Amino acid sequence: MLSNFPLRKIIHVDMDAFYASVEELDDPSLKGKPLAVGGNEIRGVVSAANYEARKYGVRSAMSGFLAKKNCPKLTFVKPRFQRYKEISQKIRAIFFDYTDLVEPLSLDEAYLDVTTNKKGNPSASLIAKEIRQRIYDELGLAASAGISINKFIAKVASDYNKPNGQKTVNPEEVIQFLEDLEIRKFYGVGKVTTQKMYALGIFTGKDLKAKSKEFLEENFGKSGAYYYHVVRGIHTSEVKPHRIPKSLGAERTFSENLSSEVFMLERLDSIATELEKRLTRAKVAGKTITLKIKYSDFSLQTRSKTLPYFIAKKDLILETAKELLYQEKLENSVRLLGISLANLNTEDKKIPKKKTIDIQLRFDF
Secondary structure, three states, rough: OOHHHOOOEEEEEEOOOOOHHHHHHHHHOOOOEEEEOOOOOOEEOEEEEOHHHOOOOOOOEEHHHHHHHHHOEEEEOOOHHHHHHHHHHHHHOOOOOOOOOEEEEEOOOOEOOOOOOOOOOOOOOHHHHHHHHHHHHHOOEEEEEEOOOOOHHHHOOOOOOOOOOOOOHHHHHHHHHHHEOOOOOOOOOHHHHHHHHOOOOOOOOHHHHOOOOOHHHHHOOOHHHHHHHHOOOOOOOOOOOOOOOOOOHHHHHHEEEEHHHHHHHHHHHHHHHHHHHHHHHHHHHHEEEEEEEEEEEOEEEEEEEEEEEEEEHHHHHHHHHHHHHOOOOOOOOEEEEEEEHHHHOOOOOOOOOOOOOOOOOOOOO
């Protein structure tokens, strides 16, 4: 079946504990110590943790209080996103030495299509190894990589030999690799879906593959067709160098929990100002405004409204955000507020599709 679909040489590069590694790079005294970026032991949320901290169960999105409880010797540092962005741009410059088909997912990971590449190297595995070595030699940072025939498998494979490793899934190995894969390791299957699949007797790719498309669609909606195809090695999404954003937003975590809506309105004003700046830079507008509220108990609530016209100006954004704030009574004191704009006016800016690359099942990886 795989031979009926275009096979590509895709690399997924994922930096190892990126934020924490940059902090260690700039301050060598932090090396070897459990480290968390963001938050503190009183309040705040961990943005990232190094591998020493992860041994104690410290994870991103964990409260600083719990992180410190799990790891009493944990060191907290404030995030420096401008610095991370600066390093990320240098990493991407290395990617572009090999291919123009680079699709960043975030500051610390990206897909590369090296089916045809600037080095004329037929081996995607050797290219990945060379890129990882250059990142280490030139920037002092470690990266891991996954290499395979499509984005889905490359993404899954990049987690296999972390940190500072890589894994290649050759075309003839794809089916067995996916059948053996634990369902929780399938990209796109989160904690809630994992539990639902367990309840349905789906624990591995082989179990998933045994279910019909109709069964999966009945139980998982539109995602059912996605699961049906990826477990068979079918994922035709191309590496898109210029990803069109689906939404833009801004948010703030407060040093003290807010219980007064008057104070929240002040914060929403500054958040709306920042969002307007981002929309202006991106030259986009949107119709759907979402207000994000995180309470002091870390529960999350979102409230949305879709307008009949596109907006990008602060006044209209703020007006709608206020309306959403007063839509219903707050459940608790608030630690974070955010505003995002979706349903953007980018739907007519589709990137022209490239010709598919038809390649035989066996080709040099």
